[in-house]
Amino acid sequence: MTINRRKFIKNLGIASLGVASSPSSIFANTHSSKHVVVIGGGFGGATAAKYLRLWSNGDIKVTLIDPLQQHTSCVMSNLVLNERQKLKNLRLYYETLKQKYGVEHLKDKVLDIDSYAQKIDLKHGESISYDKLIISTGIGFKKVSGHDFRKVPHAWIAGSQTNILKNQLAEMEAGDTFVMSIPKSPYRCPPGPYERACVVADMLKRRGGGNVIVLDANEGIQAEKHTFSKAFNGIYSNIIDYHTNVKINEVDSNAREVYTSDGTFEADVLNIIPNQKANRLLKTASLTDGDWAPVDPISYESTIFSNVHIIGDAQATNQPKSAHMANSQAKVCADAIVRSLYNLSIYSFERLENITTNSACYSPITYNEASWLTANFAYDGVSSMKLKHIGEAKEWSRENYKEMYAWANNLFFDSFY
Amino acid sequence: MYQSKKVIMVAALFTVWSQFSFAEDTTINRLLASQCAQCHGTYGMAVGEMDGLNDESYKDLVEDLNDMRGEDSLENIMDHQAMGYTQEQIERIARFYDSLKVTDLQESEDEEEQEEDK
Numbered sequence: 001m002t003i004n005r006r007k008f009i010k011n012l013g014i015a016s017l018g019v020a021s022s023p024s025s026i027f028a029n030t031h032s033s034k035h036v037v038v039i040g041g042g043f044g045g046a047t048a049a050k051y052l053r054l055w056s057n058g059d060i061k062v063t064l065i066d067p068l069q070q071h072t073s074c075v076m077s078n079l080v081l082n083e084r085q086k087l088k089n090l091r092l093y094y095e096t097l098k099q100k101y102g103v104e105h106l107k108d109k110v111l112d113i114d115s116y117a118q119k120i121d122l123k124h125g126e127s128i129s130y131d132k133l134i135i136s137t138g139i140g141f142k143k144v145s146g147h148d149f150r151k152v153p154h155a156w157i158a159g160s161q162t163n164i165l166k167n168q169l170a171e172m173e174a175g176d177t178f179v180m181s182i183p184k185s186p187y188r189c190p191p192g193p194y195e196r197a198c199v200v201a202d203m204l205k206r207r208g209g210g211n212v213i214v215l216d217a218n219e220g221i222q223a224e225k226h227t228f229s230k231a232f233n234g235i236y237s238n239i240i241d242y243h244t245n246v247k248i249n250e251v252d253s254n255a256r257e258v259y260t261s262d263g264t265f266e267a268d269v270l271n272i273i274p275n276q277k278a279n280r281l282l283k284t285a286s287l288t289d290g291d292w293a294p295v296d297p298i299s300y301e302s303t304i305f306s307n308v309h310i311i312g313d314a315q316a317t318n319q320p321k322s323a324h325m326a327n328s329q330a331k332v333c334a335d336a337i338v339r340s341l342y343n344l345s346i347y348s349f350e351r352l353e354n355i356t357t358n359s360a361c362y363s364p365i366t367y368n369e370a371s372w373l374t375a376n377f378a379y380d381g382v383s384s385m386k387l388k389h390i391g392e393a394k395e396w397s398r399e400n401y402k403e404m405y406a407w408a409n410n411l412f413f414d415s416f417y
Numbered sequence: 418m419y420q421s422k423k424v425i426m427v428a429a430l431f432t433v434w435s436q437f438s439f440a441e442d443t444t445i446n447r448l449l450a451s452q453c454a455q456c457h458g459t460y461g462m463a464v465g466e467m468d469g470l471n472d473e474s475y476k477d478l479v480e481d482l483n484d485m486r487g488e489d490s491l492e493n494i495m496d497h498q499a500m501g502y503t504q505e506q507i508e509r510i511a512r513f514y515d516s517l518k519v520t521d522l523q524e525s526e527d528e529e530e531q532e533e534d535k
Contacts, residue, residue, distance in 0.1 A: 051451070054459075324455050327455050331451045350445055351442070351445055354449055355448075360494060360498065376502070388500075390497075391497030406466045406467040410454075410455065410458055410464055410465065410467050413458060414458060415455075
């Protein structure tokens with residue numbers, strides 16, 4: 001599909017932006033054949049693909065490789081569990097990226113990356129070469145002995161896993177026990193597991209009561225400490241039983257039992273969220289050091305291989321692993337790649353002192369109330385991102401619950417549409 | 418005469434230097450502003466009930482963000498977000514969104530396209 005510049009800009013619905021505001025006009029007269037490949041169409045990958053096309057005025061060819069035709073958002077997926085949200089509404093299709101921005105979508109699976117030759121081997125197609133590669137493939141799990149995901153869902157990658165857990169929860173009755181684990185940090189979506197505990201506690205409370213046993217691998221609550229402490233010790237004090245420093249040793253998936261450093265727990269519904277690491281592809285491509293992939297946060301370029309960039313949950317910086325943050329990092333990465341492909345410096349003092357990322361999210365606490373969390377990071381001028389400010393809601397409220405949908409919709413649109 | 422020539426040369430050099438030194442890289446403003454887009458939409462075009470930023474003037478945006486940062490008690494999510502930026506960064510973000518407002522040039526291009534469509 002060929003899109004000329006005039007049509008491209010027209011398709012954005014912001015005709016003349018490049019001329020009127022000049023932000024992208026410095027790239028307007030360049031006609032290169034530069035090719036960026038993006039592996040993984042989650043929030044990070046989709047945002048990077050879109051903004052590369054936007055900021056190069058459609059000059060850089062962008063190929064998005066993902067075996068599916070859509071991404072299913074983890075954001076808002078805890079609300080599928082209590083039927084306040086439908087999973088189909090969380091499916092974000094790549095077609096708009098193609099139609100509106102000219103991103104090519106290759107529905108395929110990557111078998112191997114040759115970082116020296118700058119080539120990727122695909123399962124169904126031939127190999128594909130790149131000038132720059134962005135990998136945004138998310139998390140992998142450190143599987144616990146006996147853990148069968150089909151019987152004991154993690155529901156930490158949205159889709160069929162979410163439905164399995166939803167269906168199991170639907171069968172729970174008053175007095176039943178839900179046991180869940182919280183992985184060792186760092187893991188995807190720091191407030192997410194605590195949010196899930198609240199959502200399930202609220203469901204049981206409405207059915208007449210029950211037990212939610214939370215087995216946290218960490219020393220304490222990892223995000224929104226004020227909010228979740230208040231919820232666990234307040235409105236859910238008769239339901240939630242919170243344990244810290246718990247190591248999961250083994251799971252009996254048929255019996256729905258979990259053996260831990262804190263003893264054995266039997267559940268009517270068992271939800272083990274395993275400890276996490278970078279997706280296997282990164283390990284295979286020798287892009288990890290330990291569990292995660294080290295990068296330079298001014299470009300998200302791998303510190304192991306040049307011209308390979310890693311964004312989102314798999315990268316090793318100290319920033320939270322979240323959809324909002326993946327989107328944020330994707331823009332810094334896209335900016336660096338555009339500059340690099342047009343021989344502009346990514347190291348100017350002016351740029352370095354203005355590299356920022358942020359994360360914001362809303363967490364449902366009850367059926368119709370939510371809290372929020374926000375964090376800002378800035379480049380420290382040396383090698384890492386420094387937490388500049390963090391804040392959380394003083395109270396959960398209905399107003400926040402309403403805002404949560406507006407936040408999620410805009411995040412979906414900025415990333416995929 | 419020599420002295421005045423020297424003054425002119427120094428003044429000219431200063432002008433060149435200052436233009437070079439203070440010429441702003443607007444793509445950096447664009448990058449900073451893009452970090453608002455997760456909630457306020459790509460290029461400030463929000464969907465649903467969230468506030469858009471593409472029709473905000475420089476003055477209003479700087480005032481709003483500074484008011485948020487200046488709250489005695491940080492109550493809402495934007496009070497906290499605004500704390501994450503320096504004064505210079507807030508002004509850069511505001512300049513970017515201010516630049517998105519409809520210009521005469523854009524209007525004339527729109528008219529041109531309407532003519533083409535006829």
